[in-house]
Amino acid sequence: MILFFFTNEATAQKNTLSGTIRDKTSGEPIPGVNILIADKQAGTVSDSLGCYSIDLTEGTYTLTFSFMGYNKEKTTIYLDGDKKLDVHLVYDGIILREVVVTEKKDNQHVNSTETNAVLLVIESMRNLPSFLGEVDLMRAMQMIPGVQSAGDGNTGFTVRGGNADQNLVLLDDAVIFNPSHLFNIFSVFNPDAIKDLKLYKGGISPSYGGRLSSVVDIKMKEGDMHNYRLTGGVGLISTRLSVEGPLQKGHSAFIISGRRTYADLFLKLSSDENNRNTKMYFYDFNVKMNYVINQNNRIHLSVYNGQDITLLTNLFGFDYGNTLGSLRWNKIISNRFFSEHTLMVSQYQFNLSGDVGQTSFLWNSLLKNINLKSDFNLKLNDKNTLTFGWQSIYHNLKPGNINANIQGIMNTNIHLTNQNGMEHGLYASNEQHFFNDQLVLNYGLRISFFQVMGPGNHYTYDKTDPMKWQVMDSIRLEKGHFYDIFSALEPRLCFRFLINENQSVKGSYNRMTQYIQQAQSTRSVAPYNVWYTASNNIPPQQSDQYSLGYFRNFFSHQIETSFELFYKDMKNISDIIDNGNLIGNEFLEGELRTGRGWAYGLEILIQKQKGNLQGFMGYTWAVARRQTHGINNDRVYYAPNDRRHDLSLSGSYTITSQWVLGLNFVYATGSAFTMPIGKMFYQSSFAPIYGDRNSSRLPHYHRMDLSLTFSPDFKDRKEKRFKSTWNFSIFNLYGRMNPISVSFAQKDGKPHTSFFYIPGPVPSVTWNFNL
């Protein structure tokens, strides 16, 4: 079914040099290390497991291993047969004077074949301003060109004109349904537990599937195999603590990280009983263990649990959270053949409860998936590397059981129909090098399937009136039986053409299919996460994306630039009809319509990674539009995240070895929203009359943040084991009021408009330590 073509050149006898690159102290594998062979002008990059493999003829070679934040390692080797060379790199201190956005090292920016991939390293962000002192990868990610932030006080984001539910957010391969705490203000990622975040906004590898717009691949730290360490921080709103160390020196390690907010603890001191009975906090903890069975086998176990708890005066409770687990087995089958098998479980639940006198209610909802996958990496020869694998996911979506009871009046038990499905993916791709590595082509195919599973209900709607679907019929889906089957072929292609050492052209095409999606209005911050599967009423979403970029480095790779164009066409993407009811609605599908969405734009990135002054500037010009039958009288409208201009500046300046100044500046065209074109007076009340959907603009968004990081122990860091830093941040320095949403209401008998916003400036101080 899948055709592969390889170039088989008759070559001299080749020997394979392979090995694993690890951190010298922690023993963690380091992916993305640049391996250069000095005399040959050739090289490779270590894969996600830190493994590398390169074919060379007999001879003596000098290899350089380099990776951001590590000392370079040079080794000379004589090769007269297949050889194994494991390398340990030395980490370059606790504070990295690096910028937020980094795309690996030296000419990696130009040379890498991964188009549209951006790596964020947590360490690099500690010198930059943060909101309330919480270093947040998701928030930093929103500064990358092509990523649109959902607004202040919101970790939600969209990528290249897509919807917010089209991003596959993975923590150690397990899906996170709601990556936010405290009504979207903070992300669930504890900076002490996270190693890095990789964002793919295009050119997505066929090993990923199930979402249209992006993949956010977040990796947890592995834990130190040799020494025990204690890391932590005290901020304005939360405290963090991490312990890591070997379980069995050199063989196994663990890391346990915890974080909790503590504002509510002060409420206990209040003299007001209602305040004492109010709780509002979140916590999360991450555990990771890894065990080296032998040179070729390694096991990783990752667990995350986080909860938000809100309890108002003992009457009203609201809690939600994610629980994830993943178990991974890396096996090196031979020096050319690596494999990875992973089992992942994700769960998101929210509970809403209230007990006010005669009225009580309880709403439980749960989203669950169990995911099993295998990935293989086979180095066929020095020109071809084959990647292939499969994945199966069981989706179990329980929108909820709702019980509402008003004593003696009504007792309602509503069981919203569960939705179940099996999603499968099968993929293969080949990375092929041509013309002495000048051209690299990565082509592949993913075949995906989705089966609707019982138990559940299948509804048929009368769709005569596109504005109002009426339920006509329902069929009960039996447990364990399969119903509708959807499938898709998803070709993926990307290339990199190296013009010279400093310049390259990269392009990609990818088709993505999405079988489950979320029903949520874009601006709502409430964590009622209602997801639903593809069905007879809601076909799967599909996108085709094309991108083309020119990458150029200046001044010996000190300044990196890129110019990228993209066009994305999306089929069957859903939107909510006017006055649609998404909460506790059994006939949810009747409130949604599917249509076409398209987006295009230009993204420019300029970054400087070396020297005392480091930073980046990102600029995006883009358009995102929608057309949906039954919405906006079938006319074309702007997507809410349509922003014509989006500019981000982020930088740090090292004043002395102890003091670092950080700055962020963001400017974006106001997002599209629906504005009244008049008002009506009905039964003594005003109500707005609206024009076309999303035809007006919120005011422009702009904001500046400033930070100062002080490292008192930096001077003598070699001698001291205990090191600490102080970070002073001001978020929204000049107090710009950036609206989250607009209200059109009535006040004192007059029409009244107001903005909801997060007031600024917000100062914060955080103390971080490392022992």
Place this chain on the structure above:
Amino acid sequence: MAKIYLTIKNGLLVILLVTGLLTGCQKSVILEIADEEGCFLIIEANILDDGLRQYIRISQSTSYYEESEGKGIADAIVWLESDEKDYTFGAIMSEDRLGFYFNDSVSSELQGKKLDLFVEYQGTTYTATSQWKPVPEIDSVSLTLNAFSELGLTSDTLHEVWVHFRDLPSDDNYYLFNLYINGNIKTWRPSLKVVTSNENLDDYVSYSILSLRQDEIEEGDVIQLEIRSISKENYEFYNAFLFQTDFSGNPFAGAPPANIPTNISNGAHGFFQVSAVSRKSIVF
């Protein structure tokens, strides 16, 4: 610190939580709105079977910030049609009642009927249809101390007004409740009116309509409760009205701005509803 809104929507409790975090961050603004006056016709036609004089109000929409109730339209032709009979609504040509059209006979002949509304204005005919449905008789009205007051959660003393009635046997009824004190309507605007479906109500219903603050009532005041039968569409109209006005823009409510639905054709706004009505009073 926080406000909780409880409302009934589609027979469910909809809970809106507004924490201090957000209510503290709301700022009044005047937006530049590119609107025009008089673009749309607004029709307010709520016809009751209480035997009294009924009115229909026809007005023009206004620009958003204008503090006007909309110019009343006096030169439209307004009538209702049943299978048997037409009922003409006549305009009164006085300055303060411009746009009001009255009829004295329709109210006593409504029972069981399906009526069509016609409004002819400047060459366009706007139409809508509504079916009369029965309403339960109110058994009694009572007052209790509100649970919040009982628990000392509010500084005000709140009196909860309850209505007791035997529900109609069929499950597809929708009701609207109004409250009057000494003949003055307390539920004067659509967002204050209480609407519900009877799908999840018990056979004998005791229903808490709203709470009155101590300073809103005095001993000897006449408290009157009214139930009206409404259609599902009218019920959705009132829910949408609440979400598009009082809850508008609330980041927790998650209702994107949209026009309040209407049952009137040709781009007019408003609603036409024929209702049965039942009332009961008590003295406080």
